[in-house]
Amino acid sequence: MSSNGVVDNTSIDTTIFTSLQDKIDEETKTREELKDIVEILTKQGRLTQSLLARIHNCPTAQLQAQVLQPTAQSIQEQVITVTRLGQTASKYPFYKWNGIWQRDVQNLISSLQLYVWLSEGKLVTIEEVGVQFGVAVNVKETDTFHVTIEDYLLALCSTIEELSRLAPNAVTLGDFARPVQISRFIKDVYAGFQLLNLKNDALRRRSDGIKYAVKKVEDVVYDLSLRGLLSKEET
Known part of the structure; x- marks a missing residue:
């Protein structure tokens, strides 16, 4: 006081x-x-x-x-x-x-x-x-x-982006089989992502980008097919 x-x-x-x-x-x-x-x-x-x-x-x-x-x-x-x-x-x-x-x-x-x-x-x-x-x-x-699972999946999104870059570059280097291999792989990964119910906003946005990578590589493979640069087995 x-x-x-x-x-x-x-x-x-x-x-x-x-x-x-x-x-x-x-x-x-x-x-x-x-x-x-x-x-x-x-x-x-x-x-x-x-x-x-x-x-x-x-x-x-x-x-x-x-x-x-x-x-x-x-x-x-x-x-x-x-x-x-x-x-x-x-x-x-x-x-x-x-x-x-x-x-x-x-x-x-x-x-x-x-x-x-x-x-x-x-x-x-x-x-x-x-x-x-x-x-x-x-x-x-x-x-x-x-x-964490999020770390693993976010890393996988980055891997897919890098492989989608490799597809057209492989063609430039004369490797026509590589885009077909990449296409099969990233399609399988994309199908796997469709099974996931993702709550993480950042992960959901990144995973949405995989479909564009799939389309990009599909276009490369389609172009090779039209040019007759792929075997029947590859096609």
Whole structure:
């Protein structure tokens, strides 16, 4: 109470703000710790994507030596970084911090998907992604670093976009069979997406774009067919 008899309610315990500052400092330290690792992953990812970009001007016969072999090594270096990131990130709530690394992890998944398709002509599953990265997939524990279904599907959308670019470029390089392979694959993926009831707005918008990729590649195949550049089996 003040000297004039009025109750003084303006006094505030300053330790409240001291405690808040401690929490702010702790979060800043966590963010910087994670960002340091993600910056390495980003740099490695740029190299991987640069290597894979060669598919658009590399003849199929030279693909293994000029693209796939160096890409495999680059992806492996990223996997080592992701393992380190997972060990660090698992100490903190996943969905509080995953925005820091989400884009880079999606890019790595897309690179792996593209690499596997070019090497084996198949779709890599989310479980196989987890095995390759040495991390969990689609887990419920809030603190465990993992690959989410959304990350996997968004990456797949990027992979399809890249393959739709490859189709006409392959024709330019004289590979008329590649667009047919791409067409079959992305049609199957598109059919798979039709089975999904997507709640994520960003994912739904990206997946809608697959139908345009399908149409783009279909036009390439149709043009090749009209020109008589495909065998009956391919047609």
